[in-house]
Amino acid sequence: MSLTTPARSRALAAGLLALVLTASTACAADEPGTTGGGSxxxxxxxxxxxxxxxxxxxxxxxxxxxxxxxxxxxxxxxxxxxxxxxxxxxxxxxxxxxxxxxxxxxxxxxxxxxxxxxxxxxxxxxxxxxxxxxxxxxxxxxxxxxxxxxxxLSDEPGAAIAQHVRDNVKGSVYAIGPDYQGGWDELRGFTEAFAKAGGTLANPDGKTTFTPFPATTNFTPYFARIKASGAQAVYTFYAGSAAVDFVKQYAQSEIKDIPLYAAGFLTEGGVLNAQGEAARDIFSVLNYSPDxxxxxxxxxxxxxxxxxxxxxxxxxxxxxxxxxxxxxxxxxxxxxxxxxxxxxxxxxxxxxxxxxxxxxxxxxxxSPVQKWYLRQVRQDGRALSNTVVGDLATIGR
Incomplete structure (x- = not known):
């Protein structure tokens, strides 16, 4: 049986301390979000x-x-x-x-x-x-x-613009959007607030028309339905590439002269550049505008x-x-x-x-308690832009 020298004892203690510190550091690094170095x-x-x-x-x-x-x-x-x-x-x-x-x-x-x-x-x-x-x-x-x-919240844009549409459209409005969660919420926000304001939907049975998502790229058959309904305006929500398809085809359709109102995502950002002249005069509602x-x-x-x-x-x-x-x-x-x-x-x-x-x-x-703005696609210098033309409601609950 050998005895441990004082020097060896100190070395063992130092080794144990290093192991403890290493383990402690490893545990700290395992905490969610920590990456070491205070980051x-x-x-x-x-x-x-x-x-x-x-x-x-x-x-x-x-x-x-x-x-x-x-x-x-x-x-x-x-x-x-x-x-x-x-x-x-x-x-x-x-x-x-x-x-x-x-x-x-x-x-x-x-x-x-x-x-x-x-x-x-x-x-x-x-x-x-x-x-x-x-x-x-x-x-x-x-x-x-x-x-x-x-x-x-996804129902808020439509709720914010519903009273304005009711006040400015003399007749029924056709509601249309994509058939998935975001589309359901966006259109529900408009249709419920529009009904409370005394508005009437032109859709058959008074129910929103939902288009298959993301499969729908040709909206022409839906435009024929809108014309047949006698609608005096359309309210919609689309975003991304679907928004480009919808707006371009709308401008070339038999209902191109029917006013188009939308959640602002229809003409927001790069999609407006892709839509070009087809987007002119579209009214939209959003919580922000760069102007x-x-x-x-x-x-x-x-x-x-x-x-x-x-x-x-x-x-x-x-x-x-x-x-x-x-x-x-x-x-x-x-x-x-x-x-x-x-x-x-x-x-x-x-x-x-x-x-x-x-x-x-x-x-x-x-979610935010915030103001919503009415915008219209208008000429801004050499380009079209979403220009704020009025304040709508402040919404948040």
Missing amino acids: IKIGLLASLSGTYQSVGKEIRDGFELYLDTHDGKLGGRQVDLVVADEGNGAATAVPAATKLLKQDRVAALTGIVGGGSVAGVYPLLQETKVPLVGSNGRPEIKDVSRVWHTSY LDNAENRGFVAAWKAKHDGSPTTYALASYDAAAVLDRAIGAAGDDPTPEAINAQIGKLGQIASPRGAWQFSTVTH
Whole structure:
């Protein structure tokens, strides 16, 4: 039996201490969102392929613009941004979100284009206890304790413009949109508010016409139905490539002289450039326009144009604001910005300065209480643009 020398004892103690420190560091690195060196991991899920690719890219670029203009940091911590492709809906969004939440172990999730994707990802948020700061429309969710949106609820655009349409259209209105969660919500918001305002739908049986999604690229048969209905105006929601197809075909159809009202996504961003002259005079409702005159918007638009062609969209704006929300919440979460701590601080933010104008989260829905604007596609210099022509309702509940 050999005895341990004092020198050997000190060496063993030092070795044990090193093992303890290594294990401690490894455990800390395993915490969701931590990547070492005081940085934080954020997941961004958006449609970078498929029908809504243009929307997804705007969401990604809006978030990245905030990082670019804030030294790549949120809450004073360097951000490791992990981007994943949502694709066309829940079937591709859920596995992408699973990787972000369970393998990459992000501290917070942002983005998400489709309402169906939000519904599909929702159980994962409940399981992993990671907050979502979404930046596009979403359906109604019963438990929003970890779900926040800097954009809107999907039924709000239609609800905001319904009274205006009722007041300015002398006759019935035909409602049409895509047959999926986002389309159902968007058109329900309009039709319910329009009925309350005393309006009448021209659709058969007074029910919205839904077109198969994403299969419908030829809308001509639907235009024939609209003409036969005797409608004096049309209200619709489409976005991405479907919006381009709808608007171009509408302008060449037998109903081209019937006024067209829409949720603003119909003519938002790059789709307006693709639609060109076919989009002229379309009225739309949205929570943002790049021509809003406030200091935050002037700075935002200037920063966007320094990096991108054209003007920023509501998608970019909402994602920029999502980064701003996370910036404040992570900073307020202290030395240990866990997902739970970040989520708790989001609920305490109060009013948020934004390029769209000041807004705050509803305590009931965790979506913005905000003003909505009436826009019309008009000539702006050498190009067509969505020009604000009036204020509509302030909505939030």
